[in-house]
Amino acid sequence: MKTVFPRPEGGLLAVAGSDVAFPVRRIYCVGRNYADHAREMGDTGREPPFFFAKPGDAVLSIADGETGAMPYPPRTQDLHHEIELVAALGSGGRDLTPEQAAACVWGYAIGLDMTRRDLQGEAKKTGRPWEVGKGFDHSAPIGPVHPVAATGVLTRGRIGLTVNGQDRQxxxxxxxxxxVPEALAYLSTLFELKAGDLVFTGTPAGVGAVRPGDLLQGSIEGLGTLQVRIAT
Structure with missing residues (x-):
């Protein structure tokens, strides 16, 4: 079918050790999924998971060994970093069991859920949606996707972030x-999950502000590192 203008291309992620790319459909994010970060943000205990989304084209794909450049976004004075394990889905479904959800994971990547914290805070106070705080351009820097066939199922391992060489998270x-399987199963009761979906799975405590010129280096055991420079 003809379109009134060329169909926009979605985001593409590199696949580690391959010349093929992983096409991005949607980006879902699990909020407050580490106990220390949940306490940091005011929650206690094991509350039911909640989710928010970013546009699929918010990805900033960063190849292995490269330093990505993320423009400092407009309308904010308080840009925060959040290092996360990203589950990349190769299949999906509705109302999945955790076992079924686990089988949907095609691979894993290191991601940054970048947040305009001041705009998010204003939205929270007024009961408005978070999109301006979470879903802006280039708000999802992501490294290469590592196939689960190569990494195995990731259930433990260090996750951390430094800024200019100083430990933050x-x-x-x-x-x-x-x-990850529990969060995906819960998410599948709200949306039909499909191949190409990315799910950011939460961040540890220690989130904080970054400024133009800062160098962020995120790492997850088994997935290597992700480097991002905050540009002007």
């Missing part, structure tokens, strides 16, 4: 309140 994947 540190935790372990085993600290998640909701495991």
């Amino acid at each position: 540190s935790g372990d994947l085993s600290d998640m309140i909701w495991t």
